[in-house]
Amino acid sequence: MSAGKLRAIASNAWRGCAEVVLMPGTPVTLGRSVRTQVEDVRCSRQAMDIVLNTDGTVTVTQLGKNPCSVDGVETKQMVPCKAQHNSVVCLLPNRYCFRVVLRGGGGGVMLPERQYSTQAQHTQSQRAEHTKHTKHTEESLDTTTHTDSTVAAPSSSSAKRTAASPQRGNVAATTQRSIEDVLMAKATKQPKDTRSARSTKGPVTRNNDDDNGDDDEDEHPPKKAALGVGASAAQQGAQQASSTFASLPTRLFKGAVALPVPKGWHCLRDSVLCFDFGDVEPSHKIAAFDFDGCLASTSVRGFDPNAWRMRFQSVPEVVKQYAADGYKIVIFTNESIERFKNEGAIRKAVMKKIGRVKGFLEAVNIPTQVFCMLRKDEYRKPSTAIWAALESRFNGGVPISRQQSFYVGDAAGRQHDHSADDKLFARNVGVRFMTEKECFLGKGARSHK
Secondary structure, three states: OOOHHEEEEEOOOOOOOOOOOEOOOOOOOOOOOOOOOOOOOOOOOOOEEEEEOOOOOOOEEEEOOOOOOOOEEEEOOOOOOOEOOOEEEEEOOEEOOOOOOOEOOOOOOOOOHOOOHHHOOOHHHHHHHHHHHHHHHHHHHHHHHHHHHHHOOHHHHHHHHHHHHHHHHHHHHHHHHHHHHHHHHHHHHHHHHHHHOOOOOOOHHHHHHHHOOOOOOOHHHHHHHHHHHOOHHHHHHHHHHHOOOOOOOOOEEOOOOEEEOOOOEEEEEOOOOEEEEEOOOOOOOOOEEEEEEOOOEEEEOOOOOOOEEOOOOOOOHHHHHHHHOOEEEEEEEEOOOOOOOOHHHHHHHHHHHHHHHHHHHHHOOOOEEEEEEOOOOOOOOOOOOHHHHHHHHOOOOOOOOOOEEEEEEEOOOOOEEEEEEEEHHHHOOOEEEEEEHHOOOOOOOOOOO
């Protein structure tokens, strides 16, 4: 089964939504949303990530605080676990379950779970319950028929009603399926109608966000579900391959503030801004860099997005050489928005960082993956959660070699440094560390083990 033609369906066992199509290396976030029809408050809006790996396995990572389950085994937060063909993945332990179905071949449409056979899609307990219910119904019908034939011969009208009863059952089943189709269609079309209504008003930045797609995690998935039902496999691949972060929300939430982010940027758990510049390819070798004070000299004061310059003249040449040597270029940079409360200040801080990073990327012009950590949580350096997210969710399922990867930063605990966060980050991850002068000027090179 070739990786290029591999597809997977997480088929909803409780018939709450249509199938979920997974593309190799593209993470899909599931949780409490319109897409899954889950309203249980115990289920996080971003409960889990599911990634189809190139080797034919599926990686499941719990994002929320409450555990999920894979084949009956509860997961732990931010600890990836493996699933395979026919595995049962649940948003809560043994509740809201999906069955993973791996398929070969590149064509065809992935049908909803209700169109698959009951034997292939339902768990053993569901099949037993279905069989018990069917048996009880048949016994009731047999008892009724026997009683009627014993007491008196049925009249012509009774005979017609008896003969029509199977047809009424079929009509009822068809009606139920039609209702489900209508509800699913409404859930699919709602974000599109909402975007159309919003596109006629509001500030320019919000319109840019609307061009990205849906506004948050509850609206974003139905757009992809609609694509999976009516489009060809090639169209699905083109849509999902457009960005590694396509399944993430395009709106940043901080308290009561809901801030749209510029086109192409996405939010990871309202904590990290993510961006792919150019055609970023997965690699087992990572060349990771800090931004401020390392790749670029930036102004601490003010919010000017253009207040930056190259840290050294050799920066573009050195970074391009690493890319030519097969390294994936990644930027990990901290930015704090914790002290800001109103939307205007948060917007200025975010746009300042995005503007400076994007200006640098356009000047260097090589494919780069960017992670900007906004809060003081587990994703912020020197914690390693952001590296774990890169490895498990945003590197196409390709394992990362820590022996061949490295991290460059200016916060190395030197006398004039503001901290040692960059050095500690590399140490915690287990990769080689270099200061900005060692990397770009070749001065005072040390191993920093």
